[in-house]
Amino acid sequence: MTQMRTLKVALLGCGNVGAQVARILIDDADALASRTGARLELSGIAVRTPDARRDVELPADLLTTDAESLVKDADLVIELMGGIEPARSLILTAIRHGASVVTGNKALLAQDGPTLYEEADKAGVQLSYEAAVAGAIPILRPIRDSLSGDRITRVLGIVNGTTNFILDQMDSTGAQFADALAEAQRLGYAEADPTADVEGLDAAAKAAILASLSFHTRFALEDVYCEGITGVTAADIAAAKDAGFVIKLLAIAEKLSDSEGNEGVSVRVHPTLLPREHPLAAVHGAFNAVFIEAENAGELMFYGQGAGGTPTASAVLGDLVSAARRIVLGGPGRTETTTGHVPALPIDAAVTSYYIGLDVADQPGVLARIAQLFAEHGVSIETMRQTVHREPSSPATSAELRIVTHRASEAALAATVQAVKGLDVITSVTSVLRVEGV
Template identity: 60%
Template structure:
């Protein structure tokens, strides 16, 4: 079984190393030895340390490598949209099986890859695209195929989870926690994809597509990052017995017309410390799946890193190899449900709203009236200790309000009206609350 490997960075080099170290075991599991036909890289002269591979296998001609007749499987660990999309579409249409870790491509245009796989009657595996080494996508695609999944809630970005965990543990602000994450190698030099939620949104699209048998793309996912989360937000969450996590949430429900549909979103949220996801710390990932028959299921482990991701890639290579030797294909894409994706305004959620208000009679009644006008029910109200605004103006009182479940649009409209209320000096923070109802 001959492999074309596209990319030899952090993940690609680990894949090559594991192929070498575990060659005998992998051959026994598949029923045939694995051989590297070539490795496509951007620069031939780059120092790759003591990587156990013949230097003659490296090439800058990825297209030529893919087209070779002696290549059975294409392993893509380059990332990005193009040229990866063109490479993989061509390989699949030519009947070559593909293993990829490219979450961005799958979320942006997974339909093109699945269609090409169907045209070429080839396998497309991508376990490594979400949650690293955690076996998650195959259970959704195969093990739970006979069940009805109702909700998927996950922590799928290790960088943001490390940052929020550090803020919760030490009381640090976002900038301090990000600096620590960068020093430890958890955050990239440009952390935008992580802290603004782009990485998690791509993964949410993939999870929703598999869970609900519906093609969901990155553009369908409502996305918010964690850059606005403050130390005060974390302290307020602690006072409620909660912690803050960047969650990806995909859920079945009905839209405004009463039709079954799905909601897919990524945003920071408070969750009770009793929730299984609350204890997931450091750079770990975890996904909580709820299904009609199976009930709640939890998948937990390292969600990133060269070795963890390479482990998932190797697992897919073994599956592809077995299929090719047996003359069968993996289960094809299941998108029969074709459910509509609800806009964020129709998503049902709860809010935690912190208000700096004037301390005088009638203020609470005025604030409660705003919530009532938008048909948003208040669950709890508490008055927090007064503080001082950054500009130095004293705050008379701080009201912390937690709502019951309501459409997100109604909650957003409530907050917008509160901004114009005379008694409200400022809205200190607004965060969604999940997992309590």
């Protein structure tokens, strides 16, 4: 009987996800071997503090602080340290020593992915990163492989569980942003410093990865327009709800043509109103979902847990088994599928709708002046709702207008809002949010 080959696996990082990956490699070793065709031997786990307390009990002799020696002697390396350095240097060392790499480091891929892809191509090894976007949801491989014969035209994604939990809490309970954030932190959905999540930076890194795969072009973090949720108020949520919408932080990548007819891709992250009947509107709590539109496949949606140790470990192990099977069977590594260059378009070129909240004087001719101003800027109003406020102590009245526009360029919509602010009958512009799915 032929003895089964053994592949050495080095694990960098032993946090929430890393500990679960280590547990699965140890507990499910036989099952993984049968699926892979080789035994996956966990050769070591690089950590900062070997004696730190962990949720999973692991053999002490596996823990080491010498990450560089570990990766130089591995067939497969799993990087779950996060951050840019030393993760970047260790991945490059692993690749140059012939190891295939699995990573969940979306920040590094969004910032310096091209360098890593080129080095992996040069070395003939595999660089896999399913866990970098949407946790347990298998989304990157379907885009790269299953839809490789189609043309993706648009991707909409809820790819950050923290912000989805916060906005869902505000929608379902009427909570203010600060209270919803505090609850997310209490439940472990948000870090003590939630900046990367609530400012949209985490989602923007994932948007760059999704856009790169979907449109076969390398997009970096600086190509992504980014706007977080810190400015979303309970009043915005209530007004959206009253109008039949829900607010979600969306990562959007879509192919467009600019004003001169040049084709490009708009990649952006921002709070967005969705009709409550839209499939993404039903994504609650810390769950994630990605909605894809393709020329031939039509509309597809992928839904599941977007974070957490065990769900994300599932994505890591899927990549690991795939990379190990490639080593066993032979053949070149699979990294990315960039075939050309489609430029990233600025936010001004994006085509969307706006929801605009206005406090106005309740007097004859106000609606006509506003409608005329919109028409002058080439923006069509889809719906307009007016609520009149009467103060008992004063004969003067004011009104709140809620306007939803038809789709237009971001540049035209922004110019319209700026012009509206200059009208003497406008008391204040209470909210401006983008709308999708109408």
